[in-house]
Amino acid sequence: MKHRNFLKLALSTALLVAGLSANAQVTKIRFAHAGPEATSQHQAALEFAKLVKERSGGKLEVQVFPGSQLGNDSTVIGAVRGGTIEMMMAGSGNFAGLVPRLDVLDIPFLFRDQPHAYKTVDGDIGQSLMKGLETGGLKQLAFWEVGFRSITTKNRAVRTPADVKGLKIRTTPNPTHVQAWKLLGTNPVPMPLGELYQALEAGAVDAQEHPIDITYASKFYEVQKHLTMTRHAFTAMPVVFNKQKFDALSPELQKVLLSAASDGKLLQRNLNQKNEAHIIAELKKNGMQVIETFDPAPFKTLVNDDLRKSFIAKNGPELLTAVDAIK
Known part of the structure; x- marks a missing residue:
């Protein structure tokens, strides 16, 4: 009897040790972003987490924190650089302090259309910009997207530069x-996305500009009446990982993160393209007046030369020339 009890105890201990060992092998990853849960970026982040768990055989486990739960973009970038958060994504402009050349992606009216933007970030230019973040302690996994931005206003529709x-x-x-909004005669007020609804509701700002899935998911239609599909600027979204922690992973697990991030990128793009007509219809149902046809030429005339000169003065002409040359 004593012998049997000893065997049971030994077996239980072995199973407990095995269980603890298995748990110890799981690397948990916190993935933070500012977008609401209904946005394409969050849906893609959930798919990314699912793919990572499947492809790593459970060795990597991603937990997604949307809606600025872990802090605004600036705070979370600092936390990922410092290693207290493993992973995040934000609009490329938030990283321009680390890689000034990233500003090229944010020049309004730079991209002719979606294919032009995607070829830029997916090709050699995008790879070069991604590499630049490594000096800031970040490993970029892919370029997802905030998308093409369009303006909403409370009291006036936007058709011409005079309207803004x-x-x-x-x-x-x-x-x-x-700089672009100053050139157009507005008073730009930078602020985190998480503070924007209240600012619009209180009248601290009159207008905002985001891709329409963020406008819809954030319920800005409750505090804004007019939407014009200006598509005036494309905002790329670097998905970044703490570089030291990424480098500490095995090559196999690094490949899992990179492949899942690439698949998440494609999923998000497909969602944005598929959902656009539905979102516009929903915004109309919720009382927004939507102008779908827009002439960008008068706006571009007012901002193009000065924005390009400013970028070239800081970074040289080569990058802009390369983007313009993409067919």
Whole structure:
């Protein structure tokens, strides 16, 4: 009897040790972003987490934190660089302080259409920009997207540059965006996405500009009446990992993260393209007046030369020339 009890105890101990050992092998990854849960970026992040768990055989486990739960973009970038959070994504302008050349992606009216933007970030230019983040302690896994931005306003529809003059508009902290809106005669007010709804509701700002899935998911239709499909700027979204922690993973697990990030990128793009008509219809149902046809030429005339000169003065002409040359 004693012998049997001893065997049972030994077996239980062995199973417990095996279980603890298996748990110890699981690397948990916190993935933070500012987008609401209904956005394509969050849906893609959930798919990324699922793919990572499957492809790593459970060795990697991703937990997604949307809606600025772990802090605003600036705070979370610092946390990922410092290693207290493993992973995050944010609009490319938030990283321009680390890689000034990233500003090229945020120049309004730079990209002719979606294929032009995708060829830029997926090709040699994008690879070069991604590599630049490594000096800041970040490993970029892929370029996802915030998308093409369109303006909403509370009291006036936007058709011409005259319609935006004097507006207090929320913008990103990116200097290129701020300069562009100043050139158009607005008063740009940089602020985090998480603070924007209240600012619109209180009248601290009159207008905002985001891709329409963020406008819809954030319920800005409750505090804004007019949407014009300006598509005035494309915002790429670097998905980044703490470089030291990425380098500490096995090559196999690194490949899992990279392949899942690439698949997540394609999923998000497909969602954005598939959902656009539905989102516009929903915004109309919720009372927004939507202008779907827009002439960008008068706006581009006012901002193009000055924005390009500013970028070239800081970074040289080569990068802009390369983007313009993409067919």
